[in-house]
Amino acid sequence: MxxxxxxxxxxxxxxxxxxxxxxxxxxxxxxxxxxxxxxxxxxxxxxxxxxxxxxxxxxxxxxxxxxxxxxxxxxxxxxxxxxxxxxxxWSKYCTGVLSVDPERRTCVVEPGIVLDELNRHLARHRLQFGPKPSTHSHCALGGMIGNNSCGASAQAYGKTVDNIRRLEILTYDGQRAWVGPTPPDERARIVAGGGRLAENVWINCAFSTVFAPFEEITAEEFERVTAVTYLGFVNGTRSALKRMLPRDRGTIVQVGSALGERSIPLQSAYCGAKHAINGFTSSVRTELLHRGSNVRVTVAQMPAVNTPQFQWVRSRLSKHPMPVPPIYQPEVAARGVLYAADHPGRKQYYVGASTVATIWANRFVPALLDRYLARTGFDSQQTDSVPPAGLDNLFEPVDRTPADDQGAHGAFDDGSHARSWQETLVRHPAATALGAGAAALGVARGLRRLTSRNP
The missing domain is CATH 3.30.43.10 (Uridine Diphospho-n-acetylenolpyruvylglucosamine Reductase, domain 2)
Known part of the structure; x- marks a missing residue:
């Protein structure tokens, strides 16, 4: 440069x-x-x-x-x-606490405020910002967000990412925008204003499910899962195209699943909806290609992810439901979606080695996989603990208020992977190709030596 x-x-x-x-x-x-x-x-x-x-x-x-x-x-x-x-x-002048809402337990601050200063201000409202790294007396909130700081209190209060409601971001070209939960009136204002904020990327990720054998799922429940998971994507795509097609630009990312290509037991409604999303997306993509549109649609196919869904899905299992291992942290999924949004030229991306293995195994040995899942698929989706009691989110949200927000992580942190080597290789194709080329050259040289020693 x-x-x-x-x-x-x-x-x-x-x-x-x-x-x-x-x-x-x-x-x-x-x-x-x-x-x-x-x-x-x-x-x-x-x-x-x-x-x-x-x-x-x-x-x-x-x-x-x-x-x-x-x-x-x-x-x-x-x-x-x-x-x-x-x-x-930012740490000398941009240190203000702009507002505090004790009822919602939120505050708006400038990036340079030091954690201890913020907590002294919040103490009068009997509140605190939970994560407390060892540098709490001089670390700024902006840096904590960049580092996703935690500290000894993280087990009780979560990491920084679990305590951020919204962020105002600033891009290199001067664009400022709030990201996070957006009220309908503000979203309408952004869309009406056009520009990059209104049209660049639309991500569809709606879903619900019922953990149970098919015959134990009622017709009403099956219809609800289909309406949320499949029609949520359909209507989300419709809304995105309404804004993108007139401007002839934009990217739609469908957050798919390996279960959209290889179904498993106990999730018939969810698997059916995910299969439908793949078919729907392929159809829309060909229509866009036919009209020569610059709008792009891609799919990020996900592995098992450690999210709060397993605490509040509707379940008729005798034990607590769980994702089929290997399980990945939400940050792995987020990086995969972000990469797909930045590189929408490909039809789909696989996130996690287990996604690749599942999809290709289903293509080559589907009957063998049927028998394997019939033998292992029931137990692998249940823990040894009792199922959660209380509300589920099939027909109504469980986290209605900010105080109910469960964050991004579920109950399986201890057994989840924070990194995926497969995803890293996808995000760095040049380095991957260089490494593969070097490995091939090394093998070729080794074979040449063997050949020369054994005339």
């Missing part, structure tokens, strides 16, 4: 940004380290006096093609707060 025009960049930042602009050697040296052993001298440092000034600084850096790095307390232990970039330090 061509180095930016440093003198021009500094002059523009001083002229346009309300804040401290530091390009001297001493300031750059002070920001070259964080809590780790790494050292990267930045291009310069900007300390904005307001969030708006910080956004302006990013816009100026983008104009000069200069990389940027947000920084709070600099407590990161793996070098995340150091880089050859323009460091934007």
């Amino acid at each position: 061509t180095p930016p025009d440093t003198s021009g960049l500094e002059a523009a930042l001083r002229a346009e940004v309300d804040g401290e602009v530091r390009f001297d050697a001493g300031s750059r040296g002070a920001y070259a380290t964080d809590g780790s052993n790494y050292r990267q001298v930045p291009i310069g440092v900007v300390v904005p006096r307001t969030v708006e000034a910080g956004a302006r600084a990013v816009s100026v850096c983008a104009r000069f093609d200069a990389p940027v790095l947000s920084r709070g307390g600099g407590t990161s232990l793996a070098g995340q707060s150091t880089n050859t970039a323009v460091v934007i330090d």
Whole structure:
């Protein structure tokens, strides 16, 4: 990458940004380290006096093609707060608590506020931000979000990701947007405004299910699962295309499942709906190709994922329902969906090695897989504990209020994988090809040596 025009960049930042602009050697040296052993001298440092000034600084850096790095307390232990970039330090001025809603148990803060300062402010409302890393006296909330900080209290209160309701994000090209649960009136306003926020990516992920043998699922329950899981995707796609087709751009990601290609026992309604989604999506894709549309549709086929669904699905099993191992954490699924959204040219993506194995085994030895699942599929979907008691979410949400929000993780953290080597290979195809080529070359050289030694 061509180095930016440093003198021009500094002059523009001083002229346009309300804040401290530091390009001297001493300031750059002070920001070259964080809590780790790494050292990267930045291009310069900007300390904005307001969030708006910080956004302006990013816009100026983008104009000069200069990389940027947000920084709070600099407590990161793996070098995340150091880089050859323009460091934007939020921790001096952007430290406000903008609002607190004790009834909803939420607050809105600026990214530079230190965790202990926030909790001192919340204490008057008998509230606290739960995650408490060892650097709580000087780590900023923005950095905690970037690191997904936890600490000793995470078992009781969850990690940072479990305590974030909404985020205002700032992209490199200056786009600001709130992401998270969006009220209908705000969503309508965004759609009416058009632009990137309204049309870029639409993700369909609705589902419900009933764990039970088919004959124990009522017609009403089967219809409800189909309406939510299958028609949820159909009507979501309809709504997305209504906005994307007139502009001739956009991406729809269908969050599918390996069970959409290989059904298992005890989930007949869910498997049927997931199969229907695949057929529906293929039909829509061919229609878009026929009309020469630039709207793209892709599917991210998921493995078993550790989500709260297994605590609140309707179940008639004698034991607590569980996903079929191997189980992956929600972050693996999220990375797969994000990659599919950024690379929608492929028809579908498989997330997790188990998804690949399941789908290909079903294509080559389906009858053998039938007998295997008949023997193991009942026990592999149940734990040894008693089933959960209380409400299920088949006809009404269980987490109606923010206080009821269960977060992204389910009850199977201990047995779930936080990484997938298969997904990593998919996301880095060039490195994968290079590694495969090197391995092939190594094998070829080894065979050549063997041949030369055995004339």
